[in-house]
Amino acid sequence: MKKIICFFILSLNIVTTAIAQVPVIGSIGFAIGKITNQKNEVLKAGDNVYFGDIIKADSQSKSQVLLLDETVITLGEQTTIIMDEFIYDPNKQNGKIISTVLKGSVKVLSGKISRGNPEDLVIKTPAGSIGTRGTEFQTIVDENEGTSQVLLIGPGENNSLGLRPGAVEVSNELGSVVLDTPFSFTQFSTTTIPSPPIAITNEQLEQFQNFLDIRATVIETETVEEAIKSILFSNDQITGNDLIGDIVIAALDLSDGGLTFDQIAKVLGTTTEQLLGDTYQEMQNETPENQIAMANAEGGDGLAYILKYGGTNLGMTTYGDFQGIASGTYTYTANNINMAATKGTGSGTLNGVTTVNFASQTINNTFSGSLTLDGNSRADFSYSFTTDYSSGTATSDLENRDYFSINNSNGATAQTTKSSNGSFDPNDFTAAGGSYYADAETGIFNVQMNGSPNPSTAAVATIALWVTDYNDAATEEENTLDGQRAGIMPKRN
Known part of the structure; x- marks a missing residue:
């Protein structure tokens, strides 16, 4: 029997039980290097994130916080963020998120709370606040200079993923500006108004990317394998994993087409068996012809999107x-x-x-x-x-x-x-x-x-x-x- 490959997607489970009456608001998606909380506890992939947590990424470290409303916050190296407020009604899919970035850099992909009411997701910095009206942006906070920079990543109008066009409002007591064009940029401080939006320069963009892209120097095979251990391909739900998604997206760009599951496993530094989990065992029960077909089936742009978001x-x-x-x-x-x-x-x-x-x-x-x-x-x-x-x-x-x-x-x-x-x-x-x-x-x-x-x-x-x-x-x-x-x-x- 000829077998069409269904749309495999990863399944990542977030544990939502509360401990000591402190509400669980999400989990750690991945942890590279040294990631700690206010108790100096070392955090790893799958650990719960609680209301009021202070999460710190050390030098040459990177992490991702997955909130229950599917908001994704990626922390760059030498970053500290406080989870100030998280209120979420999953039935109505509304609530409020407020977080403060004390230093370093975070990238934010808004979830269900912001989708219904964009003003309900606010990222604060010492220089002011960022209210999201879109899906993805990044900020850099210079603790010593007292300045903050904000980059709107996008997406723009008529984007291929069908996402709401991105926009963020950056404000302090002196004034505000709106970034509504992908890769537009502003900077401000406690004593200066946010600058008019301009297109980011290559040098400035490299500075933003350097905070998050530490893969070349610190990510080893074991790091990606750890991120994969708690996930498997299935016809279920995935919260998304920024690390795995970015690697696969980059590999797809280079391939100019699709990637087989064997190739995806290779670029992630793992095995097809580890990557596919239970589905791999199901493959072994197929006819030899279907085993070969499944191993050589390719994944396209939708697979990359699911892996990341x-x-x-x-x-x-x-x-x-x-x-x-x-x-x-x-x-x-x-x-x-x-x-x-x-x-x-x-x-x-x-x-x-x-x-x-x-x-x-x-x-x-x-x-x-x-x-x-x-x-x-x-x-x-x-x-x-x-x-x-x-x-x-x-x-x-x-x-x-x-x-x-x-x-x-x-x-x-x-x-x-x-x-x-x-x-x-x-x-x-x-x-x-x-x-x-x-x-x-x-x-x-x-x-x-x-x-x-x-x-x-x-x-x-x-x-x-x-x-x-x-x-x-x-x-x-x-x-x-x-x-x-x-x-x-x-x-x-």
């Missing part, structure tokens, strides 16, 4: 999910997907484009690429098909799949029947028959992305193609190829 996988998109949307389009694109031989010999490269047209209730798909099986010359192919979802049962998982032949010499394609149908003739797909059998599918999944106001419906997709060459007797599959990329986010129009 978090989210919840809600399962496959149903016919009813799409039938309830009246207009617009979603387009999923994946280029240069590597196709691996899961049986016999072969190789290939796949490009896939799937566009959902909500007005016409159709899904248009094009699968193209280049491949070879069983030592044949490489053939370039292209095949398109359309799925009409207007009459599908509302509660059933959406099926967007078709079957076609590929001429093994010139790449010409034509629709064919499913291999399990009685009319299917495997003789057509032998060396004498002159064609390969191809099974194309785009599986679409509902995922609620943390920090994104986009609907969860069809948030990511998996584009997959299986190609088969039968033996001369047409009795069994002799050579098979598999190419998949999971976690592809759509362009919405």
Whole structure:
């Protein structure tokens, strides 16, 4: 049975039990170097964070605080922050967060509290305060000079992740300014008004990055492995991990495409077994062909987003999910997907484009690429098909799949029947028959992305193609190829 890889996401559990009547407000996502609290207790990944805690990152150290409303605060080296106030009603998803940065640098990714009322997340510094109206910003506090600098990271208007455009209000008793353009910058002190927003210079940007980017000098393999120990791939929920997400995002940028789970494990300095957890054991129970397919399946931009910011996988998109949307389009694109031989010999490269047209209730798909099986010359192919979802049962998982032949010499394609149908003739797909059998599918999944106001419906997709060459007797599959990329986010129009 051909197996499409579902959208794997990490699961990170935050312990929320209270100790000594002091409310738990979150946990430590990761701890690099020496991270302590006001009791001089050394903090590690998974430790609780309590109301009123003073968290300190030493020299050449870095940490992340994950609050219960999914706000993420990343501490740079030589940073001290006080968790002054945290009130959160998970049912109404509102409350109040106030924290004070005494020195150093923090990067803040706002969560549910700020999403409902941006003024309810405030970061104080000795020079004034920062009220967030957006999703991500960073501040540097110079304890000796009494100055504070603020950088709006973003995102901007019409960003691909669908996040609310970022903005922060920086103020003190002398006045205020609003940063609403990504990578705009201001600085202020107890005696000076916040400066007018300007585009940050490369030198200033490097200063901000240096506080948080200590990976080259202090992060060892064991550090990342420790961050992974409490998490595993599953169809559940992830709070997000800045360290792991940043590493995978950087690797994806370099790959100009997707990364297999083996490659993700390698860049994280761990093993696929450690990374996948229970899912790895499930892989071992699959057929040899599916084991190879799963190991070579790639993750895309949506996977990187989930790893860093978090989210919840809600399962496959149903016919009813799409039938309830009246207009617009979603387009999923994946280029240069590597196709691996899961049986016999072969190789290939796949490009896939799937566009959902909500007005016409159709899904248009094009699968193209280049491949070879069983030592044949490489053939370039292209095949398109359309799925009409207007009459599908509302509660059933959406099926967007078709079957076609590929001429093994010139790449010409034509629709064919499913291999399990009685009319299917495997003789057509032998060396004498002159064609390969191809099974194309785009599986679409509902995922609620943390920090994104986009609907969860069809948030990511998996584009997959299986190609088969039968033996001369047409009795069994002799050579098979598999190419998949999971976690592809759509362009919405």
